[in-house]
Amino acid sequence: MHEHIAEAVKSPDLIAVGPRTACLRFESMKIYSALGAVRYLLETGEVAPGDTVIDSSSGIYAQALALACHRYGLKCHIVGSTTVDRTLRLQLELLGATLEQVEPSQNLRLDQELRVRRIREILAANPAYHWMRQYHDAIHYYGYREVAEHIGKHLPTGPLTLIGGVGSGASTGALATYLRAAGRDVRLAGVQPFGSVTFGSERVTDPDMIIAGIGSAIPFENVRHGLYDRVHWINFDTALSGAVALLRDTGIFAGLSSGAAYLAAGYERRHDLDHRTHLFIAPDTGHRYVEGVYARHTDAADPASLAPYEIAALDELRSPWCAIDWPPRERP
Template sequence: MQVYPHITEAIQHPHIIDIGDQVYVAKFECMKVYSTLTAIDHLIKKGTLKVGDTVVDSSSGIYAHALALACHRFGLKCHIIASKTVDDSFKTQLSLLGATYEPAPSGQSLKLDQEFRVNRIKHLLAESPNVHWMQQYHDDIHYLGYQKFAQKICHSLDLVPDDSLTLIGGVGTGCSTGGTAHYLRGQGINLNVQGIQPFGSVTFGAEFVDDPEAVIAGIGSAIPFNNVRHDIYQDIHWMSFNTCLSGSLALMKEHAIFAGLSSGAGLTVARWLRNTGHKSPILLIAPDTGHRYLEAVFQRPHLAEPIDSLEPKKLSHLSELSMPWSVIPWPQLETHFTPKHYKNNRLAKVG
C-alpha cells in the first residue's frame, strides 16, 4: 500500500470509472491540485518562491482550495480574493489551512465580481510587491500539472499512439482541458476535445445570451482569460443550468457519482454523442464533488429532464446561439471569431 507524505499527493489523481459503452469518468476530489501542486513546486525550484512567501490569486471555489492545499504542502502563505460563489464550507477549509481570504462585494453581477477580484489583486501587488500572483487565468504554468493526468489516462485506458479518444470537460481557465489535451496529443493520441461553456461566457463569444440561473464562474468567464487555447477544441457546447442539472442528477442516480454541474454537462454530451453514432472511447472530466451544489442542484430533482431526451441545437454561426443547449464545430468558426477580447495567445508551446 502506498503511503503519501501529504494529502495533496493522495488526492491529486482521479479515479477512472467505466460507466459502460466505452464511456469513462475521471472523478476527482479536487482536480486543480494537479495544477497548483506542480506550479508551486516549479516556482520553488526556479527560485521564484521560497518557504514563507505569500501567493495570491482569485478563485470561484476549487482553485482556492487547491492553492491553499499546495501552499500548506510547501510552507507558503496563501491569500484568496474569493468570488461570491465561494461557500462557507470552502471558506472554513481555507481558514483552517492557514490561508486568508477576502470576498468580492455581495450583490454584484458575476462580470463585476470577476473584474473586482482581478483589480483587487493588482491593488494588493502595488501595496506589497513581494507577493506572488499565481494568475490562474493568464499564466501557462498552470498547464504543467496535467501531464500527469494525461499519463494516467493513457495508462488506465491502455492508449497507445494513434489511438482515438474523445475528451469532454469544462473550458474555464483553459488549463484543465487544454493542458490535458496538449499532453495527450504529445503522446500521439488522436484526440477530439468537446468543450463545455455556460451561456453568458465571453470566452467563445456567448456573452449576449443570458442564463439567469447560470453559475458562470467555474466553467466560463465574464472577463477575457488568456490561458484558453481556442484551437484545442473540436466542438463547443453552451449548456444551460437546467441541462447541466439534469446530467448531474443522472450521474448520481445511474452511476452513484456525486459531482458538480460541469460533470453533469459532460455526461449529457457523452450520452448525446453515443446516441448519434459517435464511435471512439469517451472520457469525461468530473473535476470536483457535488457538495457545493447540494441546494442548487441535488435538492431540486423536479427540474431534471431525462438526458436521453436532450439534444443540442447545431449552429453554423454564433448569432444563432440560444438556450438551452447549442453546439458548434469550433474550427469552422475560429478564424472568423475576432471580437476585441479574443487573442490567439502565446500558448503555442507548453512544457
C-alpha cells in the same frame, strides 16, 4: 504512503459508465494545477518557502492553492468571490491561508473585475507577493501532464474524445495537449455556460447558471481556442438534469459541470462513427450543489429528451443547449 493530503486527494478515478464512455472523476481537480504551478515556481526560484502567493478564486482553486501552499511552506492570500461558503472559509483559515471577499455583485463580470482590481491594490502595497494568475499563466498547464500519463496508461489505446468544462483553459487544454504529444488521436469538446465570453456566448444570458467556473465574463489567456474541436453551451436546467442523471445512472455524485459534460459525452458517443472512446471530466464532488441542484431533482428532465441544436455560427446560439464544430482559425 503519501507525504501530504494534497497528493492523496488529487488522484482521479477512471470509471466506466457506459459503452465506450468513461468518467475521469476528481475530488478536486485544480489541486493538480496548483501543485504543478507551485512546484515550478519553487524549482525556478521565482518563489521561496515563506513567500506569499496571491490569487483570485470563486471556490475550488482557493482550496487547491491553499493545500499546495501548505504542502510546500508558502503563505497564501485569496481574494474570493461571495460564492466562497463557510465550509471553505473554515478550511482556508485552518490551512493558514488568508481570505478576503469582494462585495456582492449583480453579475459575474463585475465580480471578476472587482477581484482583479483588489489584487492589483494588494500587489502595489506588497510588491514581494507573487500573483499566481490562474487564468493567464501557462504554468497551470504543467500539473496535468501526470493526469495525461494516467489516462494513457489506463484507457484503451485508440482514438479518444475528451469532454470537459473549459474554465480557465488549463485542464482540458493541457490534457489534450499532452495526450496529443504522446501520439494519441484526441478530439476535444469543451463545455461552456451561456453568457461566457470565452467562446462568444455573452449575448445569450442564463440567470440561473451557477457554474461560473467553466465560463468567464473576461478573457482568459490560458484558453487556447485552437485546441478545441467542438464546443457545447449548456444552460442551468439542462446541466441540472445531467447531474441528476449522472448520479442515478452511475452513482457518481459530482458537480453541475460534470452533469453538463455527461450529457455532452453521451451525445458525442451516439453520433460518433469512428468508435472512439469518450472520456468526460467530473472535476469536483456534488456537495456544493446539494441545495441548488440535487434538492431539485424532481425538476430534472429525462436525458433521452435532451439534445443540442447543431449550429454553424455564433449568431445562431440559443438556450437550452447548442453545439458547434469549432474552427481552429476562429476567435471570438
